[in-house]
Amino acid sequence: SNILTKINISTISKSNFEDYYHNILIPNQSQINFLRLSNPCVAEIIFAEPHLILNFIRLETIILDNVQDKNFNKFFDYLICLTTLHAITISFLEHISSLDIIFSQIFRLSTLKYCKIEYQQLLFIDFTNYDSSPIEYLIINGRFSFSAFHNLLCCLPKLQHLSINYLYKHDGYQERNKLSSIQLKYLKHVSLKLYYVHFDEFEKIIKEFFYHIQILRLTIVWDGTYLDGKRWQQLILFHMSYLRIFDINHHDFPDKIDLRYHDIINQFNSSFWNEKKWFFTYYYEPKHHCNFETFYSIVPYRRKDYMYYTEIDEKLGLHHQRENFKSVKHLYIAGKIKPNCRNYFSNVNQLTIGYNVEMLDDDSFITNLKCMIPLKQLTKLVINLRRFPFEEIIKLLCLTPNLHTLQFDEYSLQEIDSNFTKYKILLQYILKKNKIENLVLTGRCSLNKIRFIVCVFSKLKYLKIGINRKISSIIQYLLSKTHNQAQHLFYLCISTVPKVYLKETKDLIKLENLLDNYSIEFINEDLHLWW
Structure with a gap:
């Protein structure tokens, strides 16, 4: 039955877990194909004898949330013996000793197709002594050095989907022993958040590896040269000719508001962009300590996460009908919600509020929010504001x-x-x-x-x-x-x-x-x- 093959241990008391462990988990080890452990104390118990993982002979997917480095190293040698394992998700609760050890272990899994890894700190890695991995779907949620990005791609000849949420350029660290480029003919989907990576350097990656991609999602912090529409047009025409979705968000925090943003919009408003139905806009917010500017795609392309800024379409002469973004599950409020908001998010179940407390001067915030999302279906609410009134x-x-x-x-x-x-x-x-x-x-x-x-x-x-x-x-x-x-x-x-x-x-x-x-x-x- 499904109960015996899929085990998800998350919110459970210790006494209930012990009953579950002895009466369900252990007797059915050989039948289980999905195992998720979200409690760091649970992992400590289950992997007290790491060789027991060998009894999970049908295990296909393992998810380890909030795992400790010591537990990971204990049992990983045994995972290699599980010939049915094709998906692994690991999030580390504490600082890890070596990113090199983690990836070298993961790359040894000869049947692995899906890998998602999450960690906290910035660690350096070269990927110079790695064998190629069969991974097709790779998600890295953690600071990953751009200096190692080229070599990482060279180790993944079957890669189809890549997502890195913090690709970081560190000036004090130089790339070593650059590997020979390979053709990533299966790579179709790339999603990256770039921090302080120069466009010149990222352009080289595009030309070497991204020829076959169809979906490109970029969030970029700093380097205004990414806002060169003509340069992007040439890159897409000659080096990403299969591209169907171009989804870009560029953030900067300049000392002064850049008055060139209207000119930038015009660069991305030619027939090339319009024919592909790729549309963009910008938002700026003057602040006391630093200003905030963002240039971004206004078509969500079935994003599950959406960051909402104050609508400024009227200033740009753009007129859109009310639109329902059905794919969005997590909405992040980053700007003041205007009355009669044209955006509606019918399937949102997670809300993060991260805008200034100025928005709460009257009752309009909640009134306007009710017009954007069906509040009754929210299951998670995160308020990233220190001075958010408890009455609200x-x-x-x-x-x-x-x-x-x-x-x-x-x-x-x-x-x-x-x-x-x-x-x-x-x-x-x-x-x-x-x-x-x-x-x-x-x-x-x-x-x-x-x-x-x-x-x-x-x-x-x-x-x-x-x-x-x-x-x-x-x-x-x-x-x-x-x-x-x-x-x-x-x-x-x-x-x-x-x-x-x-x-x-x-x-x-x-x-x-x-x-x-x-x-x-x-x-x-x-x-x-x-x-």
Whole structure:
């Protein structure tokens, strides 16, 4: 059955996991073809005996979220023996010791077709001593040195789809032992975010490897030479003649607003671009410390993620009817929403708000937002604003009954200490209706704020917070069996704390007899407690 072949272990308590592990996972190892582990403590248990992975003889796809470097190295030698494995996804929770070791291990998997890897820091790698890999679909979410990009492509003769979300040019690091170019005749889809990579250097990559591509998506930070429409036209005509989709976003932060942007728009408004139905616009925002300019494609080309800037089509004399971007799942608000917005996102289930708090001067923000997306279907809301008023969060929660994941800054709770009772009254509807199970609070929380959020979000299973040093009182409160406020909570992550808190927490749990069965880890300056 599907239950026995596809195992997805994410939001589960430790006691429930142990039952699941002994009664379902172990007895059915030989039948499982899909295995996903999202909890770093779970991976620690499963890979305590790494050779057991050999029992998963039908395993085709493995997804390891939040894995530690030490666990990866433990079991990887055994993965090579799994002849059915064709897809691997790995995200590292902590800093990894060597990107070279990671990729050399992955490239040894002779049946691998799909690889997605995510890591945090910038690490250098050459790809000079690698055998070619059969990987067809490669996604790298992490800082990858542009100096190694040429050699990476030379190692992937069967590559069809490539995505790198942080391709970075480091002036202090030079390319070594450049490999001979190969023809990537299967490469059709390329999606890159370029940081400080000169157009001259990227143009060489296009000419060497991109002849057969059909879809090119670029996000570029810095280097205004990428805004040369005539140069792009020549590149496309002679070196990317199969290109169907050209999707570009260029960001810059100049000291002064560039008045040439109207001329740039005109370069991309010739018959060449119009015949292909490739249209562009720009947005600029003057700020006190630095300005922001962006030039971008206005046709979404079935993107799943979409960044919304304030509409300026009227200034450009462009007139579009209201358009429904059905492919978009994640909407990022990066500009003030105007009334009667022409863009509608009918299938969005994740919203990130990252625009200035100035947009909240009146009630228009939520009113206009309701015209852009169906708020009822949101399952995840991230507020990347420190001074987002909690009253506005309450309004949003009233309109998002299916929300299960929420993130905001603890600064929004500044008035809680003096107005605890007032907010509890305001939140009567939320207390009864909200389904939020995962909460991330950025910043440092007081015990009083934690009491408040546990009261408001009574169904919490996962909580990530920063704290103001009083870890013992916070741990005692959250694990208390007396008030039982956090009865559903079973995973706590306390971010950016000293390692001494690991021993303090263990001692406290033992002294006060707070938990009988738990796992605790200190990973990348974060304390993880699972029970």
